[in-house]
Amino acid sequence: MSTENNNPTPKKKRKFSRRKFFKRGGIILGTTLIGVYFGRNIIRRKVAQIAGDMDLPLGIMNMEPDFWFEIMEDNTVLLKLAKMEMGQGIFTGAAMIAAEELGVTVEQINVQPATTKNGPTDMLGTGGSSSTSGMYTPLREVAATMREMLISAAAKIWNVDASTISVGSGILQSGLQQLSYAEVTQQTTEWVVPKTPALKPESEFQYIGKEYKRVDLKPKVMGESIFSIDMELPDMLYATILYCPYIGGTLKSVNSDDAIKHPGVVKVERSDDWIGVIAENRFASVMACRKLKAEWDVPKMWQQSDIDEMIKPENGVSFIKLQKDGSIDDLDKENTFAQTYNTPIGVHAQMEPNGTIAHVQGDKALIITGTQWADNVQGKIAKAIGIKKKNVEIKTTFLGGGFGGRYFQSTAPAAAKLSQLVGKPVHLLRTREEEFQNRYYRPPSHHKLRAKLSEDGMIETIDHVYGSADMAIKANAGDLVLKMLGADFAAGGHGTRVLYNIKNRHSKIVNCKLPFPTGIWRGVGQFPNTFAIESFIDELAIKAGKDPIQFRIDHLTDTGDPLIVRAKKVLETLAEKSGWKSPKREDIGRGVALCEDRKSFAAAMIEVKKVDGKIKVTRVVQVVDPGKIINPDGVRMQVEGATMMGISACLYEATYVKDSQFTATNYHQYPMAMLSDSPEIEVIFTEGSEKPYGVGEPPIGPVAPAIVNAIFDLTGERKRRLPLY
């Protein structure tokens, strides 16, 4: 490994008592300040996200190596990660990225979720497919800095020049002398922090780009306790909460006589808008909760027809134009082709229900919870129980799925209140019914597309108007952000714009008000927008009498824009390798679609057939360009997962509003893709950039439109409203 650049410029020297280094059997490096790697103005970046021109920043501002790493006595390295592992494989990617510069093997790194006490906090939370792209450079820089610190410490111990020292597998070596990282750390009391060292060139990568199994594979296969639902504290009680089951409803009165008498119940507590039952065990709290007799004030009986009306762009309250190239006046004249597309209300339906273990003691609180945004939870707790934010310690765990559903609302404030009340740890867990009926949802959408074709079958003019609702930035990122943005589209804006080079092209996102909370969901903007636009493009291709892939390529004229070059490459690869051009059986329909999201591309070719009168997806080929790939199998997993979720949302998923309640109460009323829906999935990569971009969401985009395009190919019938069943 290269040790050039080892020219440490002491920034700061600090002395610590030796005791400070030994913690939990491991060793903590002294505090050092490396500096902030990112623009300080988060708000400006949020705005920039809307334009889609910048990468998501890393929300982690604290780049001190000791916050990230601890060197353990057994010479492994603890990496405390503020990004949450919710299945997306970020722990594995982070271990690979860190190992690369740290001079250890991937296996020597043990990744654990950072708590708000021991590790870096993350102001932005985990989401938006931003973790890998955001961390790629900073994590390597912190790791490289730490490696250089170890090298200069060893140089001092041996009294040699640092340039004589090489590192590998956690061992430092100079001539015949060897010390492990742990040994050097134990012998060092004073650390010299170098300027950020230069990073390894790609050609020297040992781990990045290689196939690695998940670092959390074994605990997950052995069923170890890694989720927040699995955690316990001594003397813990169990809580269940009844929330208002009506949209916009409030609690009028409650009779809890029967509930309190239920064996095992310790306390029933009424808050402004919920009633909590605390009991000695889970079953008692759930059963007693069912005995609560609550009356609710329901100001209005909302119906699905109201929601359908409210989500129409013409009924929106504000809008942002995201594209305004040329003029679309032409579309008001004749020969305009216009269509409308709709997507329904979606539920996250992650398998682990939301829950929290809270222990409030005096002015301190310990919170164990699975959240995508610990920093936000910390503030909420402080507010809810009136203590200082710094006195709230949040321990996060592995998440039993996230999909955007653990970003905003949290069970932690209520759990903290209940714990404060009984003076004991309380494990609050939502029932699946509450998860379906009382959450924030993927907003429904209503898209209007209009276009005009030229005589030679090219799109001359196109206009996309996308009506959807709040993505929850307002309630959670604060008013300031909202004011800067004018509307609430940080997430929903994705995919609204038309990617193809069309002279006259407009797109706009319209904010519609809905009576229930809505928020992010895996590809919350990408999913509906790509469904609408890529269905429409298919309709236009057929109108123009062109091959749907070629039609798309024809509209990606090379302007020197690297994004266009990458998009084209993805489509060309799809045409070549998916079997698109090969002869097909009559009972098979084929469809394609393309999407770009956060500078990642995904194009899918999907085959469907009818089995017992029902459409079945039989084969999916996804060509994905996520830029630089850290772990190919990790990316493959994400593509497979997004593909299944896309099939699920396209074919089955929806909840509806009836008498101010959501129709789905549990999984049986919210059907999702099962093993029986699982097609053959092939994932092909084109790595179009040296930087990694997100891959958790982009590949969900092309799935639904490719399915409906394939259905058209098979049956001649055009589906413009999801779900299909």
Place this chain on the structure above:
Amino acid sequence: MKISFSVNGNPVNVDVDPETPLLWVVRDELKLKATKFGCGKAVCGSCSLHINGDLVRSCSYPVKYAEGKQVTTLEGLSESEKKLHPVQEAWMEINVPQCGYCQPGFMMAAAKLIQEIPNPTEEDIRKNISNICRCGTHPRIIKAILKAAELNKALIAES
């Protein structure tokens, strides 16, 4: 009520409301946390375990019926960490889990399936396992069960 049964080969006695779902007894009384709560309605399969060799959704199985029976949870599926059950071994090899939450239920269902159908086709797997996974590990689960069946046959041939 006092109820006695065995879990993963060990006798246990619990004193709980006899209507308590076995799931909560296993998790909270016996501290075996691999068996998961997903829906509470026998829909998702997260809570699957074996009772006297049968596949059961424990969220909907009152503990009183477990009296005298043999319960196996994922923790008891493999002989040891070194000698994994073919299902767990296959799961490791195919790198199946994402978030991992649904996986114990799937593995318990898979273990039963390869016992009933030692040579399953993909169709057998699709038809017979109705657990839910939100992360979309479906394609890998199918591959892993085929692999597990192979490993299982090799094991049987050996012995």
